[in-house]
Amino acid sequence: MNSPNPTAAVRNGSSITTRGLTKTFNGHRVLQPTDLEIAAGEILVLLGPSGCGKTTLLRLIAGLEQSDGPDMIRFDGEDVSAVPIEKRDVGMVFQSYALFPNMTVAENVGYGLKIRKMPRAQREEETKRLLALVGLEEYAGRRISAVSGGQRQRTALARALAIKPRVLLLDEPLAALDAVLRERLRVEIGLLLREFGITAVYVTHDQAEAMAIGDRIAVMQRGRIVQIDAPREIYHRPINDFVADFVGTMNRVRGSVRAGALILDAGETTARIAVGGPDRETTLCFRPEAARLAVDGGAVRARIRATTFFGATQRLVAEVSPECQLQLDLPSNQSFVPGQIISFDIDPAAILEFKPES
Numbered sequence: 001m002n003s004p005n006p007t008a009a010v011r012n013g014s015s016i017t018t019r020g021l022t023k024t025f026n027g028h029r030v031l032q033p034t035d036l037e038i039a040a041g042e043i044l045v046l047l048g049p050s051g052c053g054k055t056t057l058l059r060l061i062a063g064l065e066q067s068d069g070p071d072m073i074r075f076d077g078e079d080v081s082a083v084p085i086e087k088r089d090v091g092m093v094f095q096s097y098a099l100f101p102n103m104t105v106a107e108n109v110g111y112g113l114k115i116r117k118m119p120r121a122q123r124e125e126e127t128k129r130l131l132a133l134v135g136l137e138e139y140a141g142r143r144i145s146a147v148s149g150g151q152r153q154r155t156a157l158a159r160a161l162a163i164k165p166r167v168l169l170l171d172e173p174l175a176a177l178d179a180v181l182r183e184r185l186r187v188e189i190g191l192l193l194r195e196f197g198i199t200a201v202y203v204t205h206d207q208a209e210a211m212a213i214g215d216r217i218a219v220m221q222r223g224r225i226v227q228i229d230a231p232r233e234i235y236h237r238p239i240n241d242f243v244a245d246f247v248g249t250m251n252r253v254r255g256s257v258r259a260g261a262l263i264l265d266a267g268e269t270t271a272r273i274a275v276g277g278p279d280r281e282t283t284l285c286f287r288p289e290a291a292r293l294a295v296d297g298g299a300v301r302a303r304i305r306a307t308t309f310f311g312a313t314q315r316l317v318a319e320v321s322p323e324c325q326l327q328l329d330l331p332s333n334q335s336f337v338p339g340q341i342i343s344f345d346i347d348p349a350a351i352l353e354f355k356p357e358s
């Protein structure tokens with residue numbers, strides 16, 4: 001075991017490489033061969049619907065699960081495939097905090113250091129530093145059973161960081177918390193992980209959490225990574241319908257492109273939206289916020305069916321024709337009523353067109 005170094009901040013994380021990681025349960029392949037390159041210090045979020053294989057991939061990286069065949073997992077180039085979990089030097093944070101309820105917050109944070117036989121004075125100093133980092137100094141002496149869910153989750157994070165792992169794995173760490181706390185902690189956790197320079201793999205099915213925390217997001221579907229990219233790319237340049245719909249609302253309009261302009265298949269409407277390219281029949285996609293209300297004579301006319309007020313913005317359900325209902329997000333300072341006719345344009349740079357799925 002490495003001797004603890006009292007002067008070092010948590011050392012920077014390791015890069016992670018996987019090749020051909022595959023997992024089958026009861027004859028059912030839940031993880032297709034997966035190759036990943038995660039840079040040292042990067043936060044990679046695994047995002048996808050329930051059952052898509054996120055936790056399985058995380059457990060394989062941790063060493064809690066063995067891959068089907070000869071697989072390869074490297075930390076900083078070192079093959080750890082055959083290294084058992086306790087020697088892999090990974091920290092883990094779960095949805096259920098797995099803390100010791102009868103110990104204090106400080107005892108929980110220092111537990112791993114005690115097991116590693118760090119001298120008491122040094123252990124206390126290190127624990128204090130970590131508690132300060134996660135904003136829990138005042139609660140050091142409280143029992144876990146007497147602190148809130150958010151404070152427990154921060155204790156769990158500090159405990160995982162205390163042992164200076166080369167890799168931190170987090171599985172839905174905020175899922176048990178209420179919405180307000182979840183929103184605050186996802187910002188705090190992102191900042192903390194970056195401050196530590198640790199490499200982290202973070203599992204969630206919440207797209208807003210993924211966007212806030214990840215340097216990159218790997219979107220998974222049925223046991224495979226379908227797109228891996230920066231959050232902005234995933235949101236604005238999804239590679240297919242599944243990714244587009246999983247990370248936000250997407251409008252779809254069918255029509256024909258003639259001389260570089262879209263003619264909608266929408267009753268009397270002959271909206272002209274400049275999209276370029278050859279003449280074709282197609283479906284174009286755009287997010288609700290790509291709509292711009294036109295003062296007069298916008299490209300598309302629609303009748304408002306419903307409005308929902310969100311505070312800063314409002315969402316309109318607008319009917320271009322009975323077959324074409326769109327969701328539009330507009331600033332909330334102007335009020336609309338159902339039945340009203342509006343006219344709007346669509347930012348051409350925000351229009352996407354997916355190739356038909358093969």
Ligand SMILES: Nc1ncnc2c1ncn2[C@@H]1O[C@H](COP(=O)(O)OP(=O)(O)OP(=O)(O)O)[C@@H](O)[C@H]1O
Pocket residue numbers: 025026030048049050051052053054055056057205
């Ligand atoms: N130990 C196991 N034995 C049998 N099947 C399993 C086992 N662990 C996971 N599975 C199955 O593998 C698939 C992937 O599960 P996994 O937990 O990786 O999904 P997930 O994306 O993390 O889902 P969730 O968001 O619901 O946790 C699921 O169909 C699950 O039922």
